[in-house]
Amino acid sequence: MKLRFRLLLPLLVVTLIPLIPLRAAPLPPNPRGQVMILVYHNFGKDARWGRSFPSFDSDLARLDAAGFRPITLRQYITGDFTLPAGTTPVVLTFDDGSAFQVKFTPEGELAPDCALAHWVDFAKTHPEFPPHGTFFINPGTGPFKQREFLQKKLDLLLKLGSEIGNHTYTHPYLNRIPAATIEKEIGLGQYYINQWLPGYDVVSFALPFGISPLPADAHLTVEGSWSGTVGRKAVEVKWHYPAVVLVGSGPAPSPYMAGLNGARLPRIQVFTPEFDKWMKYFELHPTRRFISDGERHAPGSQPNPEGARR
Numbered sequence: 001m002k003l004r005f006r007l008l009l010p011l012l013v014v015t016l017i018p019l020i021p022l023r024a025a026p027l028p029p030n031p032r033g034q035v036m037i038l039v040y041h042n043f044g045k046d047a048r049w050g051r052s053f054p055s056f057d058s059d060l061a062r063l064d065a066a067g068f069r070p071i072t073l074r075q076y077i078t079g080d081f082t083l084p085a086g087t088t089p090v091v092l093t094f095d096d097g098s099a100f101q102v103k104f105t106p107e108g109e110l111a112p113d114c115a116l117a118h119w120v121d122f123a124k125t126h127p128e129f130p131p132h133g134t135f136f137i138n139p140g141t142g143p144f145k146q147r148e149f150l151q152k153k154l155d156l157l158l159k160l161g162s163e164i165g166n167h168t169y170t171h172p173y174l175n176r177i178p179a180a181t182i183e184k185e186i187g188l189g190q191y192y193i194n195q196w197l198p199g200y201d202v203v204s205f206a207l208p209f210g211i212s213p214l215p216a217d218a219h220l221t222v223e224g225s226w227s228g229t230v231g232r233k234a235v236e237v238k239w240h241y242p243a244v245v246l247v248g249s250g251p252a253p254s255p256y257m258a259g260l261n262g263a264r265l266p267r268i269q270v271f272t273p274e275f276d277k278w279m280k281y282f283e284l285h286p287t288r289r290f291i292s293d294g295e296r297h298a299p300g301s302q303p304n305p306e307g308a309r310r
């Protein structure tokens with residue numbers, strides 16, 4: 001009997017192989033896994049700080065096919081997201097309000113040659129990958145150019161489910177300026193976002209060049225206030241940013257991890273070798289990836305035995 005089984009076993013294996021589906025089994029939930037916070041800058045051609053539209057289209061398709069689903073940084077930091085079981089959140093962020101992130105036609109419609117239009121188009125056939133991104137703007141440098149359409153662009157981004165974050169007023173090196181100037185830079189950025197989007201609660205801040213202020217002033221990027229004048233008007237602005245992002249390094253911890261340091265969240269810069277590297281990393285190490293169980297959980301709900309790193 002034993003011998004007969006041994007003879008039959010290889011035959012059984014050979015017969016069953018074609019029946020194994022090519023699609024990998026859904027990954028088991030992993031609420032402690034890592035999350036990619038991606039960052040894009042310019043659009044038009046592939047470069048260290050730029051992405052061509054064909055490459056951006058391919059990024060969206062690859063992420064979607066690999067089971068990634070977009071959430072905003074606000075959703076990441078508040079835990080306010082529910083994704084289908086087996087999928088992984090990914091945050092797409094866009095820095096500096098560069099012209100080809102959000103472009104309008106002279107008639108005031110979304111122009112086809114911009115990142116937002118490519119994403120909106122992709123979502124028409126892939127509704128599971130909606131244009132929910134986080135756009136970090138510098139109000140003092142003309143966000144997305146085309147000043148006449150700025151209000152319409154910001155309104156459209158929010159209507160689509162995207163988020164606006166502060167990136168300072170003029171993008172200075174925060175480690176080279178005194179505390180009072182840091183407050184003015186963050187405060188003026190926040191002031192103009194408040195003017196353009198009354199009542200909108202800004203929760204995300206991107207460090208210009210990914211550089212923090214000197215340690216004594218680092219708290220200002222999370223919480224602070226500025227009093228000054230805009231034109232002849234005396235203004236006072238307060239801010240609280242639970243999510244502060246760096247420029248580039250690697251994936252971020254699970255948003256559910258206890259002790260998560262929201263004041264220094266790492267991002268992954270999207271350019272060709274770097275994006276490929278991290279897509280491959282999660283292919284090779286699927287157990288390191290955050291996998292939803294289909295439920296919503298609270299930030300901090302996952303114990304972190306390694307302590308509050310980062």
Ligand SMILES: [Zn+2]
Pocket residue numbers: 095096167171207208209
């Ligand atoms: Zn920037």
